[in-house]
Amino acid sequence: MVTVYQSRPITDAVLASLNAGGILVGDGVKPVGGGWSGTAGASTFVPYIVLYSMPVGTIDGPLMDPQADVEARYSINAVGMSRKQTDTLADKARIVMLSTAVNVTGRTVLRIAWLTQVGIGRDDESDPPIWVAADRYAAMSTPT
Numbered sequence: 001m002v003t004v005y006q007s008r009p010i011t012d013a014v015l016a017s018l019n020a021g022g023i024l025v026g027d028g029v030k031p032v033g034g035g036w037s038g039t040a041g042a043s044t045f046v047p048y049i050v051l052y053s054m055p056v057g058t059i060d061g062p063l064m065d066p067q068a069d070v071e072a073r074y075s076i077n078a079v080g081m082s083r084k085q086t087d088t089l090a091d092k093a094r095i096v097m098l099s100t101a102v103n104v105t106g107r108t109v110l111r112i113a114w115l116t117q118v119g120i121g122r123d124d125e126s127d128p129p130i131w132v133a134a135d136r137y138a139a140m141s142t143p144t
Contacts, residue, residue: 003061003068003143010072010109010139011053013102018049018076021096023089025049034079041128045081047089052077057138069142073115078133086120086131097137107141 011027018025024034026048034048054073061068076093080086094114102109120133 001065003065005056005059005067005070007053007056007072009104010102010107010141011051011074013104013109014074014097014139015051017100017102018051018093018096021092021100023049023093023096025051028052030079035130040126045085045130047078047080047085049089049093050077050079051075054136058140061142065143069140072139072141074137074139075118076135076137078135080131081128083120083122083131086133090117090120090133090135094135097135102139104141106144108144109139109141111140113138113140 015025015027024031030050031048034046037044037046052075054075057071057073059067059070078086078090078093080089097112098114115136115138118134120131122129122131
């Protein structure tokens with residue numbers, strides 16, 4: 001039998017883990033309730049994460065099922081009104097990603113690996129500017 005990898009269940013599980021960790025997260029978009037609560041720059045900024053799927057990393061497996069083991073990759077972008085707020089949220093997301101088991105029916109997520117921190121920078125296209133930090137992760141899984 002050949003395994004056909006499905007990305008949606010793992011992505012859904014990663015989103016659920018971040019939400020369960022108390023993080024406001026959007027699936028490829030800014031989540032409802034994230035950002036300025038009123039007038040930009042004159043109201044409270046609610047920090048948030050945007051989760052993006054990235055191209056899959058390693059695909060491997062035994063000779064009879066060479067695509068069974070998959071490394072799904074994600075970008076977790078923390079957004080805040082200041083460097084400090086953004087760093088704090090990125091740190092919180094990192095703790096959740098590296099310490100929470102991700103459960104997916106039909107697959108065992110062996111581990112989540114932190115691949116890199118792309119960096120943090122100010123987005124001057126926004127008015128007022130906001131800050132964004134991007135971390136990259138890999139969810140390594142195999143069929144159960």
